[in-house]
Amino acid sequence: MPGKNPEMVDKIRRELNELTSSIGKMMELFRQIKQPIQESSEKVPSTTMQLEKVTQQTEKATHKVLDIVELLTNRNSEIIEICQKIESTIESGLGKNAEIGKLLDQIKNNANANLGDTMVIMEALQFQDITSQQIDHAVSQLEDVEGKLKTLLVSTGMAKETEIVQNGRKNRAFDPNAKYDAVHQNQQREVDDLISSIVKTD
Amino acid sequence: MPNLKILAVDDSPTMRRIIVNTLKRAGFEDVSEASDGKDALAKLKTDKFDFIITDWNMPEMDGLTFVNSVRSDPELQSLPILMVTTRSVKEDIMQAIKAGVNNYIVKPFTPETIAEKINQVLASA
Numbered sequence: 001m002p003g004k005n006p007e008m009v010d011k012i013r014r015e016l017n018e019l020t021s022s023i024g025k026m027m028e029l030f031r032q033i034k035q036p037i038q039e040s041s042e043k044v045p046s047t048t049m050q051l052e053k054v055t056q057q058t059e060k061a062t063h064k065v066l067d068i069v070e071l072l073t074n075r076n077s078e079i080i081e082i083c084q085k086i087e088s089t090i091e092s093g094l095g096k097n098a099e100i101g102k103l104l105d106q107i108k109n110n111a112n113a114n115l116g117d118t119m120v121i122m123e124a125l126q127f128q129d130i131t132s133q134q135i136d137h138a139v140s141q142l143e144d145v146e147g148k149l150k151t152l153l154v155s156t157g158m159a160k161e162t163e164i165v166q167n168g169r170k171n172r173a174f175d176p177n178a179k180y181d182a183v184h185q186n187q188q189r190e191v192d193d194l195i196s197s198i199v200k201t202d
Numbered sequence: 203m204p205n206l207k208i209l210a211v212d213d214s215p216t217m218r219r220i221i222v223n224t225l226k227r228a229g230f231e232d233v234s235e236a237s238d239g240k241d242a243l244a245k246l247k248t249d250k251f252d253f254i255i256t257d258w259n260m261p262e263m264d265g266l267t268f269v270n271s272v273r274s275d276p277e278l279q280s281l282p283i284l285m286v287t288t289r290s291v292k293e294d295i296m297q298a299i300k301a302g303v304n305n306y307i308v309k310p311f312t313p314e315t316i317a318e319k320i321n322q323v324l325a326s327a
Contacts, residue, residue, distance in 0.1 A: 062216050070223065119227060119313045122220050126310035129214040130288055133259065173213060173238075173259040178288035180310060187290055187308050188315055194292060195306060198299050 034158040037149050044146035045167050048139045055132040062128040069118045069125075076118070079111040127180045136174035143169055206320075207232045207249075211242040211256040211268065212286070217309075221255060221286070221316070228317035239263025243271055246278055253320065258287035258298070266301055273302040282323045286311065 083104045090100055146167070153159040181187055210221045210233055218235045225233050234249070236242035238260040245251075254272065258265035265285060272278045285303040289295075295306055304323040307315055 059216055063219070066216070066219050066223075073223070073227070115227070119224070122223055123310060123312055125216065126220060129212075129217045130309060132214065133288060171261045173261045173264060175259050175288040177291060184308065184310050185312065188311065191290065191295060191306055191308050194295055195299060198296060 030156060030158050034153070037153055038159065041146050041149035041153070042165075044142050044149075048142055051135050051139050051142075055135050058128050058131065062125050065121065065125060069121050073115060073118045076111040076114045080108050083108045083111070130178050130180040133174040133178040136172045137176050137178070140172055140174070143167075205232065206230055206252045206324075207234070208253045208255060209234050209236060209242060209245060209251045211236045211239065211254065211260070211265070213238050213257065213260040217257065217286075224313045224316055225255075227313060228320075230317075230320070239265060239268030239271065242268055246272070246281075251281065253323075254281055254283045255286055255316075255320075256283060256303075258285060258289050258294070266298065269298070269301045269303055282327055284316075284319055284323060286316070 087101065087104050090097055150159075150164050150166075154161050154164060208225060208230055210218055210225070212218045212221065212235075218237075222233045222235065234245060234251070236245050239256070240263040242254070242256065243263070256265045256268055260268075263271075265287065269283055269285070272281060272283065283303045284305050284307065285298050286307045286309060287294075287298075288309045289298075290308045298306055304326070305319045307319055
């Protein structure tokens with residue numbers, strides 16, 4: 001070969017050998033990491049399914065509690081109505097009776113207290129909507145990771161696009177900052193103050 | 203209590219049930235439900251309502267888009283809207299007010315808060 005420089009050829013050969021060896025090592029590394037990446041991406045759908053089950057089960061349980069709360073509300077409202085009817089029946093027949101009136105008032109007060117308590121239960125049950133939004137947020141992030149892992153498998157040649165199972169993503173609507181604050185009155189006060197300031201500015 | 207016809211819009215069946223029960227306890231008996239903005243707009247086309255209570259984060263059509271649609275419809279634009287959402291970030295609240303909500307409640311709310319806000323909105327209308 002004209003102008004052939006044996007030293008240079010030797011150097012290029014050595015570098016090509018090193019490059020081949022490096023590529024070989026990289027391929028081996030890819031082969032080693034392919035399985036864990038594939039496994040990780042395959043675990044996401046079952047994890048999201050488990051999380052969705054949590055949402056479904058808490059929703060079911062919440063509705064059971066709501067069924068009972070509604071029954072209690074109706075029963076206590078009926079008790080108050082019955083007391084009022086008894087009061088007016090006695091008054092129209094026997095005239096006012098202080099002792100009976102006092103007892104009926106006690107029953108009505110208790111029934112009203114029960115009604116108040118059912119509202120407190122209802123207020124607490126709002127946790128279900130808030131935790132389901134938190135779970136939706138977690139699921140959405142897991143689905144993002146799954147997508148990235150699959151992209152990595154294809155872009156590095158570790159898997160063919162046709163080998164990748166694409167799971168359809170649900171349309172999820174959630175507030176990523178949703179939180180259940182047991183003492184939530186302060187939060188509402190802050191919102192009220194902000195709205196007042198906006199209205200004043202306008 | 204005024205005999206208001208209220209439309210409660212929320213994608214969570216639990217929240218819809220809680221809102222309906224809370225409103226009934228406060229004396230508002232006539233409450234209908236919609237599962238998102240799209241469903242609500244369809245109901246507003248076929249039925250007449252006096253008041254809207256809407257969530258923000260919903261599939262199909264979110265609460266903010268729904269509020270914008272109501273405010274841009276000449277037949278619906280004067281309807282009072284109360285937003286009930288978990289979103290408590292200042293920027294979100296300002297965005298909702300700019301879109302045209304009359305008042306804003308952060309979840310979880312107390313039964314007193316929802317009745318108080320409805321009455322405030324009605325008083326200022």
